[in-house]
Structure formats: C-alpha cells, structure tokens
Amino acid sequence: MKQEFSEKEAADSMQAAASRLGVPLALVKRCKRQGSRAFRAGRVYLRELSEMIAAIDEPDSFPFNIPTSFQSKPETIEEFRDLLRTAIRCGWLATGEILQIILGRLIEARGPELVSKEFGKVAATIHNGFGAAVMLLEADPATDDFVKLSAAKLDRNAQSQRRIPTSSSHGKHVIAELTRRNRRP
Numbered sequence: 001m002k003q004e005f006s007e008k009e010a011a012d013s014m015q016a017a018a019s020r021l022g023v024p025l026a027l028v029k030r031c032k033r034q035g036s037r038a039f040r041a042g043r044v045y046l047r048e049l050s051e052m053i054a055a056i057d058e059p060d061s062f063p064f065n066i067p068t069s070f071q072s073k074p075e076t077i078e079e080f081r082d083l084l085r086t087a088i089r090c091g092w093l094a095t096g097e098i099l100q101i102i103l104g105r106l107i108e109a110r111g112p113e114l115v116s117k118e119f120g121k122v123a124a125t126i127h128n129g130f131g132a133a134v135m136l137l138e139a140d141p142a143t144d145d146f147v148k149l150s151a152a153k154l155d156r157n158a159q160s161q162r163r164i165p166t167s168s169s170h171g172k173h174v175i176a177e178l179t180r181r182n183r184r185p
Contacts, residue, residue: 005050010043017044023053031056095137096146099130103150107157115158123154 003021011017014032018025031052032039038049067077087093106126107114114123127150134146 003050005046007045007047009047010045012043014044017046017049020046021050021053027053027056094142096134096142096149099134099146100149100153103130103153107153111157112161114154115161123158127151127154 011020014028015025017038018028021028028044028049031049034052036049036052038045038047038052067073067080084093088098103126113119114126127147130150131143131147135143138146
C-alpha cells in the first residue's frame with residue numbers, strides 16, 4: 001500500500017478509496033468510525049486515509065489530529081495537549097528540550113525586562129534553575145549542552161536589548177560549576 005497521494009487526491013466513495021489503496025473496505029470503514037479527517041464533504045481524501053492506515057499497521061503508534069491554528073476545535077487542541085503531556089511524562093521529550101522552549105518563550109515575552117535593573121539577576125536565576133533541573137534529570141552531556149545553549153540564548157537577548165554590556169563570563173562560570181557538580185561521585 002506504499003503509495004503517494006497529493007493532498008487534494010480523493011475518491012468519491014469508501015469502496016473506491018479501498019480499491020485505490022488496495023485495502024479491505026472494512027478497514028476504510030473502521031477509519032471513518034474512528035473519526036479520520038480523510039472523510040470530508042462526501043469525499044475520501046486518500047493521503048490522510050493512507051497515513052491513518054499506515055499508523056494502524058504500526059502497533060506502537062496511533063493517529064491523531066494536530067491543530068493547525070488557534071481556530072481549531074477546542075477538543076482537537078486539548079487532545080493534542082494531552083498527547084504532549086504524555087510525551088513529556090514518558091520521557092520522549094528531554095528536560096533540556098522542554099526548558100529550551102520555555103526559555104525561548106520567556107525571552108520572546110519578557111526579553112527587555114530580563115536585562116533590566118528592575119529584574120536584577122532573574123536571567124541568571126532562571127538559567128541556574130533550569131541548568132540544575134537538567135543536571136538532576138538527564139545524563140552529563142545533556143547538562144553541558146543545555147547550559148551552553150541557554151547561556152547563548154540569554155547572551156543574545158542581552159546583546160539585542162543593548163541596555164547593558166554583556167559577556168559570556170557568567171555563562172562560562174555556570175557551565176564550569178554545573179559540570180563540576182555533575183561529575184561528583
């Protein structure tokens with residue numbers, strides 16, 4: 001059944017879709033019962049259906065809808081959030097990956113404030129806290145990688161704000177300290 005279809009390629013009936021895909025009609029009906037997005041406006045979109053069938057054939061995975069915008073159905077968005085929570089709990093997303101996303105969002109939302117005098121050492125505190133979390137939850141190389149990446153992100157943010165002179169000495173100090181602590185027996 002390894003065929004490629006364009007996004008617009010569709011069949012006029014479930015029987016025609018089964019025939020084009022070379023699968024039993026019962027399998028196509030099963031996909032429809034499971035809520036496949038391949039069935040729209042009285043047509044069966046072959047690409048989406050073939051992807052769902054391929055996922056069914058792979059027992060360690062399952063098909064799901066991915067929200068394409070903030071206007072997606074609330075149920076679709078919540079199902080996707082549940083899937084992400086599961087991925088995090090199962091360890092499929094590393095702590096460092098998750099914290100890099102959070103750090104990026106912090107910089108987007110509060111970039112100028114992170115380097116202001118009013119916020120004091122909040123950037124260093126965030127950096128150290130996130131680094132400690134990675135150190136406790138992941139293997140040694142992951143800590144080094146995370147600390148280097150987050151220090152670079154915070155330095156770039158500070159440089160882009162041009163409010164205070166920056167240097168990477170703080171980042172280097174944190175890397176050295178976390179590396180030293182992480183290598184203790």
